[in-house]
Amino acid sequence: MTFHVVGAGLAGLAGALMLARAGHRVTLYEATPAPGGRARALPDGTDNGTHALLGANRVALRFLSAVGARDAWIEPEPDGLPVLDLADHSARQVALSPMGWLRSARRPAGLTLGALFAVARLALPGADRTVAAALAAHPAMLRSLVEPLTVAALNTPATEASSRLLGHVLRRLAAPGAARLFVAARGLGPDMVAPAVATLGCHGATLRTGLRLRGLMRQGDRVAALDFGEQSVELDSAEYVLLAVPPWEAARLLPDLAVPELHAPILNLHFAHATEGPVRFIGLLGGLAQWVLVRPGGVSVTVSAADDAVTLSEEAATVRIWPEVREAALRFRLAGEWPVAPPRARAVRERRATPRHTLLPRPRPPRQPLVNLALAGDWTLPDLPATIEAAIRSGEAAAAALLSAPLPKEAA
Ligand SMILES: Cc1cc2nc3c(=O)[nH]c(=O)nc-3n(C[C@H](O)[C@H](O)[C@H](O)COP(=O)(O)OP(=O)(O)OC[C@H]3O[C@@H](n4cnc5c(N)ncnc54)[C@H](O)[C@@H]3O)c2cc1C
Structure with missing residues (x-):
């Protein structure tokens, strides 16, 4: 059979594979000219934005x-995340897993028995x-752990974010090893997208870039x-389509489809500041920067x-964020020089980075809205946050749906 996969983000790459x-x-x-979608390398090799995976992201791993x-994909902080509070300049190492909190030195600020029950x-x-x-009854715990986790996992302010969806994340973090945090040692290009494309090539798949699907010509319930x-x-x-485009594109191509319409942005700031030390990952509270x-x-x-x-x-972002980064670097004794003057920086604004994960019910698109077309994309699994894990799961689910579709009479 022949499959046309539209959209070379992670959902499309996983489905194609x-x-x-x-x-x-x-x-x-x-x-676009290159694969990767919202998890891509820019032409100069920089990631569009930092992407982290957790041990809980089993399908992605x-x-x-x-x-x-x-x-x-390496674990930069195996002994707990270094976290600096810019409000009172206190620093600690925090375990992401409740099991890690058995060690008092790895507890988040504000962890009381009551707060622990509230999180549970x-x-x-x-x-x-x-x-x-x-x-609401545990503001210190909200500020030190639950809000940063909400913003990182759901890309939605805690005042809007769905407790049910965060609960889903928390349940998954409880399994052994699930809270381990991984990042690409060099970048999304060399450490994820290029290997995926190379593997696809080894299996005979072809990638065609710079080709935007403008429309689907339909004949009844099929794509013609x-x-x-x-x-x-x-x-x-005997030809099938796996449509792995963002929600707004899916809605343009399939106008009857209900898709998430509210999105949340992510600002990424990349400083041209070379260091010699190991890869590090630091959390910041009380400033503009959240993760470094x-x-x-x-x-x-x-x-x-x-x-x-x-x-x-x-x-303006550079001037505000560099002093925060510098304070964290000095506080956690990161290798190298950390000058007062900000190095050259580049901002990458992803205005529709993910859907907003609010209390509004998220649309549940059908996996296979047409006989020979299946949908994929991080937004198509409304019970999961829109992440790499959801994208890859959705790509595989769409591929599985097409593979199990009954063969047309002529092709059987
Ligand atoms: C800055 C940032 C940081 C993030 N951090 C994390 C993180 O730390 N951990 C995590 O798990 N997730 C993170 N995410 C979310 C993650 O990147 C996405 O969930 C995931 O990449 C979505 O993949 P996708 O394939 O569903 O969609 P996309 O990546 O959007 O892929 C869709 C592809 O389809 C292409 N396309 C669109 N229209 C057409 C058309 N008409 N014809 C042909 N092609 C088309 C697009 O160009 C794109 O390449 C982050 C996202 C951003 C933006």
């Missing part, structure tokens, strides 16, 4: 193994409310042709749920 490994002919079409890139209650299935409301503008691809009865990733090639800062920060100019 499953189909190609099953021995089918696969062509992957990508609108398995995908990395399948493309030979698992060892490229959050992890149990129950009525949905905002995370801020669920932790893919319209790429200057060229179109006619589909015979220090790699030999540069220092990257993430501001998630960045509704306000994303409006700052590059210069």
Whole structure:
């Protein structure tokens, strides 16, 4: 059978890999000049933004193994995340897993028995409310751990974010090893996207970049042709489409589809500051910067749920964020020089980084809205936060749906 995978983000790459490994002919079409989507390397090799994976992201880690890139994802802080509170300048190392809190030196600030019960209650299935409301009685715990986790995992402010969805994340973090945090040692390009594309090539799949699907020509409940503008691809009865594009594109191509419409931005600031030390990952509280990733090639800062920060100019963001980074670097004795003057910085604003994970019910798109078309994308699994894990799961689920679709009579 022949499969046309549209969109070379992680959902498309994962779906294409499953189909190609099953021995089918696969062509992957990508609108932009390079694959990777919202987890991509920019033309100069910089990541669009820092991406972290947790041990709980089993499908994503398995995908990395399948493309030979698992060892490229390293655990920068195996002994607990260094966290600096810029409000009172206190520093601590915090375990992400409740098991880690058995060691008093790895507890987040504000951890009392009552706060622990409140977090445990959050992890149990129950009525949905905002995370801020669920932790209202424990503001210190909210500020030191639950809010940063909410913003990182759901890319939504705690005052809006769904406690039910965060509960899902918390339940998954409780398993042994689930709270281990991994980052790409060099970057998303060499450590994820390029190995995925190379593996696809080994299985005979073809990647065509710079081709934007403009329209789906339908015949009843089937796709009859893919319209790429200057060229179109006619589909015979043994050809299938895996549509792995963001929600707004899916809604344009399939106007009856209900998709998430509210999105949240992420501001990424990349400092051209080379260091010699090991890769480090630091959390910041009470400032603008939330996470700092220090790699030999540069220092990257993430501001998630960045509704306000994303409006700052590059210069204003640099001037505000560099002193925060520098204080953390000095406090945790990171190797190298950390000058007062900010190094050259580049801002990457992802305005629609993920859907907002609020209390509003998220649309549940059908996996296979047309007989020969299945949908993938991080937004198609509304019970999970929109992350790499959801993207890869959705790509594999869409591929599995197409593989189990009954063969048309002519092709059987
Ligand atoms: C800055 C940032 C930081 C993040 N941090 C994390 C993190 O730490 N951990 C984590 O797990 N997740 C993180 N995420 C989320 C993660 O990147 C996404 O969930 C995931 O990459 C989505 O993959 P996808 O394939 O579903 O969608 P996309 O990556 O959006 O892929 C869709 C692809 O389709 C292409 N396309 C669109 N329209 C067309 C068309 N008409 N024809 C052809 N191609 C088309 C697009 O160009 C794109 O390449 C982050 C996201 C951002 C933006």
